[in-house]
Amino acid sequence: MDRRTFLGAMAGLVPTAAFAQTTTAPGASPTGTAPTTTASSPRSLSIGAISAPNSLDPQFYQSPTNNQTLRQIFDPLVTEDAEGRVRPLLAQSWRAVDELTWEFKLRPGIRFHDGTPLTPDDIAFTVERVPAVPNSPGSFVPYVRNIAAVEPIDATTFRIRTKTPNPYLDRDFTNLYILSRRIHAGAATADFTAGKLAVGTGAFRYAGFTVGQQIELERNPDFWGTPTGWNRVRTRFIPDAGARVAGLLSGDLDLIDGVPVQDVAHLAADPRLAIFSVASATSVYLFPDASRDQSPFVTDRTGKPLDHNPLKDVRVRQALSLAIDRKGIVEKLLLGQGTAADPARARQLLAEAGYPDGFGLTIHGPSGFFTSDVAVLQAVAQGFSRIGVDTKVETLPIATFFSRATNREFALFMTTYATTNSAELLRQVALTRNPDTGAGPFNRQHYSNPKVDTPLLEALRTFDPERRVGLIREALAALDEDAGIIPVFFPRFNWAGRKTHVRFIPGNAFGHTNAVFTEPV
């Protein structure tokens, strides 16, 4: 996938409509589970997952691992599908009444695992509890900070008032799992993790959790949607890729996630197994230092530090982008599709910028952060070297990499951002930093471009969907033209499972692994 398709795809993922999002899907099975066996047949599933949740409190830590695990026990109001669209779940419909008011309608008759009915007041409680969870290593507060009030209207209807206009309010609720005031008032994080209060509305009930080891779930027969076809699900947390693959091959596990790229082919060839795959919402990108007059790790070809920063020149950044063999990276390293680099045009741009002989550069990236990350960075460096930019690669464990990137210690580094909403990527990564307002929290290179900021800030408060998409496209185009960040590719997520036992249907583009996205064969 080349740069233009990348940005095009990103723009295509801009949520379609806020006012128009009153969609209801009455017949849709919201969990994606359509059991092919009767409830009485004993069916159990054993999953091997790469990472382990640190708690069962759905408001303790906003991380993919916690969210994917707890999605089995709890439900959010709305959810994102694999294409990034917001879909109904506990809420069957919703609309923005005006720019500061949203109205949601709950599906009637929903009950928590202990029989407690779900009421609009529970949504108010859920929102209230978020900032009250102590010592969270990353909380859900950014989603609710802008909420002024949650006002119940009747037994299933409520309104949410926001302090400032937020056209993405429904999207903000996709990760907020709904708790019950009656069950969870005063609950501590430990009460959830101990299982006592791991009581939600989800398709599965808590049946046991050992931190860092495994979680066991059992079927919720009174589930409000189509009950799952599994009677029991055990997810074991196995960080080592070899151990997961061995577990699958030896029959200990039915389904594994994070299949190593080099194993995909031979697992797919195994007649007992199937590979399940989805395009991810994670973009791998390079972030050049385009703002400082001098940058570390930039030298001339003899290795002497340069007194100016070539990355400040848009032509140099464009040349670097053109030098990346995205097709090679995707095909050779990651088994997929892409388009070719244009080294001739890249060299020409470098010459125009005053670097006919290139310069020296050390680029940085994480190791062990995503699939083949080191190899990808090396391939990028080869592309740079081919156009005369003498490039060295330094990879670091994430424990030190992100701190150093945040401290602006790199001239150019590689990292990822996962979202289906391009406005969020722009807001978090490319928007000009402002310590007073807290804007641009992940703009680690202090990139600043008014042609990106102006349409983006406008889009973030625009409710008219068409106008908003137009503004976001404008901001993306400005970022692309300026090569402020240089996209490399979208990695794919792979699962492998026993064909005769389980089918995996990726429910979103974030690579979440859980039993809600599976069905028995």
Added chain:
Amino acid sequence: MLAWMLRRSFQAGLVVLAMTLLVFAGLHVAGNPVDILVPPDADAAERARIAVAFGLDRPLWRQYLLFLERAAQGDLGRSFIYNRPALSLVFERLPATLELSVLALLIAAGSGISLGLFAGLRPQALLSRLIMAGSVVGLSLPTFWVGLMLVVGFSVRLGWLPSSGRGDTLALLGVDWSFPTLDGLRHLALPAANLALFKVALILRLTRAGVREVVHLDYVRFARARGLAPSRVVGVHILRAIMIPIVTVIGLEFCSTIAFSMVTESIFAWPGMGRLMIESIQVLDRPVIVAYLVAVVLLFVTVNLLADLLYRLLDPRVGPADAATGAGR
């Protein structure tokens, strides 16, 4: 004796203090946990809140003094990740590591000493030569490779034993253990064998060397000449004389198995302390790293102490002075 033990404790205290200082400084240089923990959709205010919640907004020396103050009251801090006391997290993982280490050590001591005795008493036998050749292989193969081969052989190809995890556990004294259940034992087999392999080789070579040395000494020959049963000569006279270096090695190996079985625990997804440590280092969860290392230092000190006491039982010639200097590593 008492003075000696007090001196030992004082030394241990100094080691712990130096270690915590190193960990604080080292992790501070390595990076900021907030950068790893913070969710990608967080805003700047949320970042700041996380730093404050973990006390990371204060200067490092203040953080360290605060740690010392709390440590003096027995509180080593709460894990950034789990929001639970770090020490209890470590101790929660201890049983899994403990049963794995004990089983590995039992295998190693049992087979290592008996194979070593055989090889030492009959050095010319074909089997002895095979044992010695095998021990070289055992010493030189890397643990992770042997572990992978065990998984491929016994789990994937033969399907005899499970490849990972703890299996069924049984609660004894409020703690879950794998060894009392058959399924748990099956899960223990491969990782324990993997951990034991190197130690078997080590102990059998030590035993053999010891036996070769003492078997020609006068007292053994006199014992034989007195007409004592061969089993008594070997079991009492020879074995007792060669046990001191073996006990030292077993003690040290026991500690290092508990503290550093990360590789085996990773390969077999064994949820022990080693895996907790690796995971904590990856996300710079300082309280857990510190608690873990404090526990490990104390463990080493205690086991060395026990080994010293054991010397006395084995060899009455070892007195307090020798124990303090000779074995005071």
